Amino acid sequence: MVTRRQILLGGLATAGAAGGVLAANGAAAAQAYREGFAAAELKSQTKVAKQKSSFNGSHQAGIEQRAQAHANFIGLEIGSKITKDDMLRWMVLLTDDITRLCNGEPVLADPEPDLMIGAANLTVTVGFGPALFKKLGLESKVPEGFAELPGFKIDQLRDEFTGGDVLIQLGADDLLILSHATRALLRDSEPFGTVRWQQAGFTNAVGSNPEGKTQRNLMGQVDGTDNPEFGSKNFANQVWITGGPAWAIGGTQLALRRIQMNLPTWDMLGRNDKEEVIGRHLDTGAPLGQKNEFDPINFDAKKENGLQVIPPFAHIRRAAAKRPGEQFFRRPFNYQVVGAKPGELDSGLLWTAYAADLTKQYLPVQQRLADFDLLNKWTTPIGSAVFAIARGFEPGQVLAEELFS
Amino acid sequence: MRRSALISLALVPALLAPIAPAAVAAPAQVVVADAWVKASSFSDHTGGMTGVFMKITNKTKRAITLLTGTSSIAGMVETHQVVDGVMSKTARGIKLMPGKTVTLEPGGLHVMLMGLKKPILAGTKVDLTLKFAGANPLVIKPMLAKTAAAGEETYDPGMSH
Ligand code: HEM
Ligand SMILES: [Cu+2]
Numbered sequence: 001m002v003t004r005r006q007i008l009l010g011g012l013a014t015a016g017a018a019g020g021v022l023a024a025n026g027a028a029a030a031q032a033y034r035e036g037f038a039a040a041e042l043k044s045q046t047k048v049a050k051q052k053s054s055f056n057g058s059h060q061a062g063i064e065q066r067a068q069a070h071a072n073f074i075g076l077e078i079g080s081k082i083t084k085d086d087m088l089r090w091m092v093l094l095t096d097d098i099t100r101l102c103n104g105e106p107v108l109a110d111p112e113p114d115l116m117i118g119a120a121n122l123t124v125t126v127g128f129g130p131a132l133f134k135k136l137g138l139e140s141k142v143p144e145g146f147a148e149l150p151g152f153k154i155d156q157l158r159d160e161f162t163g164g165d166v167l168i169q170l171g172a173d174d175l176l177i178l179s180h181a182t183r184a185l186l187r188d189s190e191p192f193g194t195v196r197w198q199q200a201g202f203t204n205a206v207g208s209n210p211e212g213k214t215q216r217n218l219m220g221q222v223d224g225t226d227n228p229e230f231g232s233k234n235f236a237n238q239v240w241i242t243g244g245p246a247w248a249i250g251g252t253q254l255a256l257r258r259i260q261m262n263l264p265t266w267d268m269l270g271r272n273d274k275e276e277v278i279g280r281h282l283d284t285g286a287p288l289g290q291k292n293e294f295d296p297i298n299f300d301a302k303k304e305n306g307l308q309v310i311p312p313f314a315h316i317r318r319a320a321a322k323r324p325g326e327q328f329f330r331r332p333f334n335y336q337v338v339g340a341k342p343g344e345l346d347s348g349l350l351w352t353a354y355a356a357d358l359t360k361q362y363l364p365v366q367q368r369l370a371d372f373d374l375l376n377k378w379t380t381p382i383g384s385a386v387f388a389i390a391r392g393f394e395p396g397q398v399l400a401e402e403l404f405s
Numbered sequence: 406m407r408r409s410a411l412i413s414l415a416l417v418p419a420l421l422a423p424i425a426p427a428a429v430a431a432p433a434q435v436v437v438a439d440a441w442v443k444a445s446s447f448s449d450h451t452g453g454m455t456g457v458f459m460k461i462t463n464k465t466k467r468a469i470t471l472l473t474g475t476s477s478i479a480g481m482v483e484t485h486q487v488v489d490g491v492m493s494k495t496a497r498g499i500k501l502m503p504g505k506t507v508t509l510e511p512g513g514l515h516v517m518l519m520g521l522k523k524p525i526l527a528g529t530k531v532d533l534t535l536k537f538a539g540a541n542p543l544v545i546k547p548m549l550a551k552t553a554a555a556g557e558e559t560y561d562p563g564m565s566h
């Protein structure tokens with residue numbers, strides 16, 4: 001099928017290829033048109049693979065940008081003999097790999113280079129867990145507010161999704177490209193550590209949702225509305241570290257929580273009940289009592305019967321900042337894997353908080369929700385890990401060099 | 406536009422700069438791309454050995470031969486081949502035909518670093534200057550050492566060349 005847009009693109013390409021419309025004769029013009037059309041069509045068919053995300057700069061990629069269609073979070077544990085010098089060599093390898101992969105190129109010595117047909121917006125984000133700083137005697141380089149999380153009474157954490165010395169977070173809009181990039185990074189990480197866990201997440205495919213539209217999670221909720229806007233001062237204040245050890249200035253801190261959803265019991269709720277659990281409408285994502293997703297939340301509004309429009313138990317009431325600074329950036333991915341029993345699906349969120357200081361910004365909110373949030377009835381944290389994310393790197397710089405030299 | 410926004414395709418060559426072929430004095434006679442060194446149990450100790458791999462292009466209109474090289478990390482540099490899984494020194498270097506690219510890869514032609522003065526581990530940077538018949542010496546940008554399973558050949562420590 002040929003769309004009007006493709007015809008337009010074809011026409012433009014022809015004009016370019018023929019250096020104007022002054023083709024020598026009619027047959028040549030027709031041929032030039034066909035070639036231009038085919039080139040434009042091919043370009044349009046491979047446009048997802050051809051997209052690249054910028055990956056150099058003061059911040060690492062994969063945070064202040066739309067969640068890609070697919071993500072892999074990988075937690076590694078370093079070998080018992082690994083030194084700071086070894087870590088630096090690992091970072092040299094990762095830096096080279098990231099540079100090539102995010103350009104849509106195979107890594108050096110890629111055994112299957114033909115698989116790397118583009119970047120598909122690939123991003124790679126690298127961070128370090130609290131245990132790593134202890135193992136390598138780097139306690140003086142721990143950013144302020146970064147520490148192992150306390151246990152919460154809602155937690156049912158499993159070892160296979162918890163902890164880790166090094167995080168490699170990958171996102172891409174093509175699963176095959178993501179898988180190939182993941183394998184490349186893991187192959188080059190082998191001399192330094194072992195994979196403790198690997199967690200795969202997803203959102204909608206590119207082209208399924210309008211650009212910039214907030215994603216839905218597997219409970220059907222619009223999830224990610226009340227987030228700082230990309231490129232805003234607000235975002236920078238909430239997310240990027242501005243002081244302390246140099247390697248982390250421009251970096252951030254990540255709390256990654258694997259939160260299982262009990263969808264069979266959630267499905268049984270009526271639509272009104274579901275909306276009250278969160279405090280937002282399911283269709284628009286608007287706060288209860290409002291029309292549009294980004295309308296301000298009125299926590300004081302009362303119904304005629306005197307009850308609060310947004311109930312006391314509602315997730316957004318409990319989660320909203322009670323004191324200045326209790327805010328952070330969420331960039332969740334859905335997960336779904338075949339469960340232990342036949343016919344059972346294990347569904348949930350790879351829930352993320354990115355904050356300049358997890359202790360100040362995230363911990364009080366998490367504590368409040370652990371104490372009381374009706375949503376807990378259908379959700380269970382089964383994995384948990386925190387990582388300090390290094391600042392970004394410029395061309396020629398090595399990722400996290402200041403931490404390990 | 407926010408800094409994390411998509412970059413335009415026009416920026417790509419600039420981003421590729423750090424991994425582009427090594428710069429040589431103009432006019433380039435030989436161009437090397439994607440050079441790397443294999444890190445393995447044969448290279449992780451002083452006195453060890455390992456292979457160097459790359460794409461190497463003859464930019465001139467006459468034949469050039471890669472003969473040998475020098476590296477601060479190796480006592481000896483040779484050109485090698487692998488035939489039927491057995492590695493040996495090539496009789497007359499590695500021939501580069503005019504305008505053609507030769508790929509040095511595991512299981513095939515390679516440059517051998519021998520008598521290592523320091524261990525080569527994954528992530529180690531290695532310098533190398535290539536020496537030719539028919540072209541000026543070429544200093545390659547420091548190469549990365551990587552572990553790689555491909556073309557696993559036997560490096561017999563007692564082999565004779
Ligand atoms: C499976 C678990 C969870 C689900 C399904 C979920 C879902 C939601 C939904 C649908 C919203 C409303 C839309 C939005 O603003 O994004 C929301 C808001 C929010 N959630 Fe969650 N959430 C979960 C876990 C958590 C956790 C563990 C925390 C923090 C520790 C958290 C903190 C927040 C915050 C801060 C807001 C914004 C509140 C405001 O408007 O001020 N959520 N969540
Ligand atoms: Cu050899």
